[in-house]
Amino acid sequence: MFSGFEEEDLPDSPLDRALYLQNILLSVAENGTLSQPAYTVLRRELMQSDARDILPEVVRTCRDHGSVWGYLKGVASGSGSWDARRNHIYEAFTPLLDHLEGRNRSPADSTISEALSSFDTEGVHRVWERALQRRHEDPEGAITAARTLLETVCKHILDDAEEDYGDDDLPKLYSKVAKVLNLSPSQHTEQTFKSILGGCHTVVQNLGTLRNRIGDAHGQGRNPVRVAPRHAALAVNLAGSMATFIIETWSARQANTDRGRA
Structure with a gap:
């Protein structure tokens, strides 16, 4: 050259x-x-x-x-x-x-990265890497990327399940995914499971709200909310954990379906 x-x-x-x-x-x-x-x-x-x-x-x-x-x-x-x-x-x-x-990374980062990469390297994993990179240098951008990560995972699952979602926002996307994966609290009778799965829905809903209020996707007024790196790290880690849970549940469901056909 x-x-x-x-x-x-x-x-x-x-x-x-x-x-x-x-x-x-x-x-x-x-x-x-x-x-x-x-x-x-x-x-x-x-x-x-x-x-x-x-x-x-x-x-x-x-x-x-x-x-x-x-x-x-x-x-x-x-x-x-x-x-x-x-x-x-x-x-x-x-x-x-x-x-x-490898600074500013937690032990969970590698585990989540492996799960997301095996699911979809070009789409989902790329968004995860963007969120990781921004946690300390661009907290607002990291929070936006955290929500994008969950939106991307939910849409991938719904596409694979051949479920329509149109212009649904993150809470609606997750609600549809939860029903597909039997993760909706209403689909269980055991109170402990209902509480845990209800908590998962609350985490997803609040991540969407957080991004709308203090992410970098919208303008702010004269007194903007200042985001610290620790806030961004929390949002990204929660999004990564939820994304991994969704993907692993989908993979287990697919494996059970394949065994049933064998």
Whole structure:
């Protein structure tokens, strides 16, 4: 692709490749030249990855030396300091590097990721990864992604069950899924099960309400509600747990159906 450049010369791990990209930009910040071949390859990989939303703005918007240098000069406008440009790069790469190092993740994240990925990598799992990435850097966006995750899972289940849902909102979607999966409280007589399943419905309903009130999908007034990362983490974790429960229940139902046909 590029004369004298081999992709095999780049580091193997995603974290090391991200650090390599950071060093390329640091070189430009100190009035060096851009290693265009390596920059192009690494930028393309990250732009196509699930980490796209947390890439530094300079990576998302700049393709070559001229645009990178123009961006970095703007960052340090007024001071002309290469140190200011360098510090900006370090700060801009922090969310990406934290993500690749596995920081800000709980033990449950991997379990949920595995379940969602096996169900639908391109749709459901991609939304989950977006929610995880935003918990600490963009709490409002994380809450919106948490609701989107549950909506996506419910619609996938209803599509597979050949059930119509039209423009239903999240509570209605979940109510239909609950009936399909025998998870509606009214479908059980044991009080403990009724209470637990009623609690599940309350969690889903309140996640929808939370997103409408403080997510990033709607504008707010002069005194907006401030969302802390811990609030976003709670919303995302609840959505991930509910999504996993729904998927595992659907999978068990399908397995029982298949055994009945055998």
